[in-house]
């Protein structure tokens with residue numbers, strides 16, 4: 171009775187856990203991808219903010235140089251002071267900043283630069299051309315992928331006023347010291363309002379995306395722990411509040427369905443099932459098996475004389491007396507009315523005859539409280555090879571009715587006849 175419910179509980183829990191695991195996996199997949207997308211979006215925003223901040227810093231340095239440094243330095247004769255050039259100041263200052271931020275980069279590139287190193291090429295040149303064509307005053311673009319991904323933030327470098335043309339108009343108008351230092355090749359012929367290049371801040375996306383991965387791993391770990399705890403609690407609750415009560419009530423129902431309500435003996439269906447099971451088992455093991463049919467004598471009279479309740483008590487009392495004599499593997503069944511049967515595994519006809527005599531003595535030996543002495547007729551039969559349970563019971567029943575016919579209060583064995591006390595023994 172216990173192994174089957176255990177198996178049922180395990181398989182029910184197993185199926186539920188499979189469904190839950192599937193649902194959880196889908197939930198984690200969906201929520202994980204939404205969360206990862208949100209984290210990546212945030213990381214992207216962070217990188218953009220950093221780029222914008224660096225650009226603002228460079229522009230501040232540029233503005234300061236234009237407004238407070240350039241004109242003052244250029245008034246002096248002597249070698250050309252690069253610190254007078256806003257672009258030089260900005261690039262140099264940003265290099266100091268980038269000592270604390272390796273891999274960050276700030277560049278000022280031009281189509282026609284004074285310094286050949288600052289010539290725009292490839293995608294940088296395309297960005298400048300796009301600024302020259304008009305439209306947006308800032309552009310974001312990425313290069314590389316994975317750990318090497320960089321975000322670039324570009325703004326146009328425009329010739330804002332005539333002061334710029336002092337150095338970039340023509341070699342003739344430029345300070346002699348500048349021409350002496352950089353030559354006459356590049357950086358001239360610029361016009362006011364023209365986009366000549368671009369400021370480009372480059373920020374590595376690596377740190378921000380590493381943070382995304384680490385946050386996401388923490389999220390996965392926390393979600394898995396949450397789901398596992400949820401499973402554990404759910405399993406515990408399921409066992410306590412659903413499965414265990416179902417198993418208990420099934421066991422109660424199974425017991426009720428297999429027992430006779432009045433006497434507690436096995437009911438007819440249960441008795442016949444056990445008889446068939448024992449016949450199969452004995453057939454395999456070659457062990458003997460016997461049955462005893464018991465029918466109370468003149469039971470109708472007891473009912474008529476003392477009432478139905480006393481009749482019920484007689485039935486209960488007879489069962490108690492019989493059960494006390496039976497062994498642990500013997501089975502008492504109520505086949506109907508006042509008719510009972512006893513299944514005796516591993517018992518031959520001689521043992522069954524002795525047991526029947528004992529049972530008759532148990533029933534009739536001591537008067538019942540209200541009904542007085544009650545007797546019974548018993549039929550005994552040993553199972554024959556190839557015989558069904560019904561056929562075995564039929565032979566025991568025939569022996570019982572012979573006992574009735576022969577005068578009741580006796581045991582009759584299907585064959586041979588056995589002597590019993592107190593009634594006479596009748597041949598089967």
Ligand SMILES: Nc1nc2c(ncn2[C@@H]2O[C@H](COP(=O)(O)OP(=O)(O)OP(=O)(O)O)[C@@H](O)[C@H]2O)c(=O)[nH]1
Pocket residue numbers: 432465466467468469470471473477478479480481482485506507508574
């Ligand atoms: N009190 C009570 N009586 C029952 C129960 N089941 C059947 N009976 C009665 O048992 C009686 C059986 O009567 P019969 O079949 O005539 O048999 P009998 O009176 O024992 O006569 P013999 O078997 O020939 O000795 C009937 O009156 C049934 O009503 C029960 O659960 N309780």
